[in-house]
Amino acid sequence: MNTQDFYIGKQFNFLKSMSFAEKEVLLNHSSKLEIKKGEVIFFEDEHLKKLYCISNGACKFSLIDNKGKEHITKLLGEGDLMGRRSIITNKGALVTATAITNTILYSIDKDPVLLSLEKNNEFCQDVLKGFIDDMEDDAKKITYFQNNKKLKVRLAGLLLYLAHKFGTEKKGWINISLRRQDMADILGTTSEYVISLLTSFKNKNYLELNRGNIKINSNQKLITLMNSN
Missing domain, CATH: 1.10.10.10 (Winged helix-like DNA-binding domain superfamily/Winged helix DNA-binding domain)
Known part of the structure; x- marks a missing residue:
């Protein structure tokens, strides 16, 4: 995979904060996925082994209540990440992620991401900034x-x-x-x-x-x- 593919990761700016060797490791542990509209990427409570970045298309995060009704909690588009919290905490996903258009994703194996978080402080800061971006988006949704x-x-x-x-x-x-x-x-x-x-x-x-x-x-x-x- 060409490194250019990862420029779309708004919350995954490793090209500026990773060494050449770290980039190569991630690239060698990544793959391109073509997801059809309506296809589930991961389910609520699933323990994830990959981090996902949307290259093209859109996805939704949703929850199902005890009456079986779906509640959409977040819409995601180009450059957004999915699964970050789950792979960092080693806990099940809080939501189900579903493609709402035909979507192209890049998936990256969990282990090299966690190793980079442990070894590279700048990369760790980039990921933390991603969580801050999420909080700002949540505040915007309340306003809107x-x-x-x-x-x-x-x-x-x-x-x-x-x-x-x-x-x-x-x-x-x-x-x-x-x-x-x-x-x-x-x-x-x-x-x-x-x-x-x-x-x-x-x-x-x-x-x-x-x-x-x-x-x-x-x-x-x-x-x-x-x-x-």
Whole structure:
């Protein structure tokens, strides 16, 4: 594998903090995985033997409650890592990771990662910064949509969050097509209600809909709605 493949690891900046020998070890213990939409990468409570980095596509972290309902806790995109906590603590994963688009991952064996953490202080600091990035993202989600405001307000925030995290293509369409059920699971409501709200937003010209795709016509209108009570 070419070292260029790892530049996408926003939270895994080992190219600057590792020696040539350390890089070679990791590269020799890594592989490229092509994951289909809907495929599970790892399950809740699974003890992981690999660290995963998203090269292209998107994944979700989720939990299943005692009634069998899924709760999506995090959306992940290009450059995000999965499994870091589990391999460091040697404990089972807290969540299930599932591809929500066709996704390309790079997996790295656990042992050389742990050895580098033990031997290389700069690399250890990079990994710690990744945990801080996660905390900042969690705070952002509270601002955008994980709060006690009305559902239409939180949906506006979720759409802005998706556009910010995954970006938009040239014509303005958000780069991720999220199932309405997934949006409902994030917001704690039903897919029918999400569809109704999206239709209302469309009628007010806040956005455009094309099958599963969404284009925001007015960021400012959604921001104003998100900031309302």
